Amino acid sequence: MNFVIPDFYPAAAELFVVAMSFVVLMTGTFLQKSRSLSYYLTQLTLLGAAFVTVYTMDGQVTLTFSDMYVDDLMGDFLKLMVYLSVAVVLLYSRSYIGDRKMESTEYYMLVIYATLGMMVMIAANHFLTLYLGLELLSLSLYALVATQRDSARATEAAMKYFVLGALASGLLLYGMSMLYGATGSLELSRIAQAIYHQGGDKTVLMFGLVFIVAGLAFKLGVVPFHMWVPDVYQGAPTSVTLLIASAPKLAAFGMAMRLLVNGLFELADQWQSMLMFLAVLSIALGNIAAIAQPNLKRMLGYSGISHMGFMLLALVSGVVDGDRHFALNAYSSAMFYVFSYVLMTLAAFGVLLVLSRAGFDCETLDDLKGLNKRSSWFAGMMGIVMFSMAGIPFFIGFYAKFSVLLAVVASGYKWLAVFAVVMSLIGAFYYLRVVKVMFFDEPQDSAPIATPATMRVALSLNALAIAALGLLPGWIMWICDQSMLQSF
Secondary structure, eight states, X not given: OOOOOOOOGGGHHHHHHHHHHHHHHHHHHHOTTOHHHHHHHHHHHHHHHHHHHHHTOOSSOEEETTTTEEEOHHHHHHHHXXXXXXXXXXXXXXXXXXXXXXXXXXXXXXXXXXXXXHHHHHTBOBHHHHHHHHHHHHHHHHHHHTOOTTOHHHHHHHXXXXXXXXXXXXXXXXXXXXXXXXXXXXXXXXXHHHHHTTOSOHHHHHHHHHHHHHHHHHHHTOTTSOTHHHHHHHHSOHHHHHHHHSHHHHHHHHHHIIIIIIITGGGHHHHHHHHHHHHHHHHHHHHHHHHTOXXXXXXXXXXXXXXXXXXXXXXXXXXXXXBOTTHHHHHHHHHHHHHHHHHHHHHHHHHHHHHOBTTBOOOBGGGGTTHHHXXXXXXXXXXXXXXXXXXXXXXXXXXXXXXXXXXXHHTTOHHHHHHHHHHHHHHHXXXXXXXXXXXXXXXXXXXXXXXXXXXXXXXXXXXXXXXXXXXXXXXXXXXXXXXXXXXX
């Protein structure tokens, strides 16, 4: 067998991130007193990766590394969103991790490798590549959750996350092995061809599909594989919770598209039925359980479960009785929903980080009481986020839910759309409760809100983008449409 040198050009962004990780590591090793340098180098890494991704973007579907890696428009757009999300997370978190003595080269290294794992997941066209990216992301997040070494709660959350994450990875790996046994290939495009030509044992395929969906469900944090979400969200340091709640959702969506659409599209009727079950349970449990949560991080965890359920509704609507004409609209709506959710999550946790200080974490509803009297600007920003998450016009959250509901109705699942609307109305209660607490209750904390100017500006732009994109969502939706159209 002759070795063929792969084309490194499509994977230039990943190679750049790997190279910069060594630079950050060596710099942090030899200049240990300069924590700021590691931060700026990490931000430079993300900026450079974005530049390389844009520079190498050509709108074509390109395979390399023996067809284990795919570069397409959907992957490029998701990667750009990952870079932006992680950069914003680091900007919001810097004061928080500095106050708690968590800032170190190791912290930034783990963030870089988590980002690299997400990039590999998004670009995977092979089970081995996909699993490599997934484990790189997962192991980095496990370590980040336990970064606050003097916190018993963070250590407990890390242990729960690790054990349950290992179980989910095992399920996913078992599903991959069964699909390999049924089709004789680990490459997603060849698996798709084998299924199309009626190759493979149907029983083994179905068993493998069940395990694949279970593994995906865990990574997305949907019912009944949601048990880690509220505990990890609450137990982890808020800066790490923000990271877990944002960028990995984009990577999990990319993984779902690669597995279910690239590889298993011929089995869409089967996996859509499974996803419908997961979506209904997630929307119901997420919205109902969030009502009873006094802890904001835990509430946002349950809220995230319901939002991922909404995203699954779009994936459910792709194929109807063998008709694939609905697929483009459904999958682009799902992509738009994930983007919107990440944008809202960044702003929500950003406000919590702004209100936190050395020795105090803003985590409960009581901590937000009377925020309008302490800072009407930040109260307004948080109000925008809550209105958007509740799906109130005219914020980006409303348009995201509306686009998903249109896709669901177009596919004929009207009862599902009605159910989703009713659950959204129930969910609006706990979002509006936060608004009520901020604007109508007396403050319990009179400490001044001190935050760096860069963070204040970034958070303001984040919240204003939620409002502005709700009024002008067309161009983002167009990008999602084009990404799906040119990638599949």
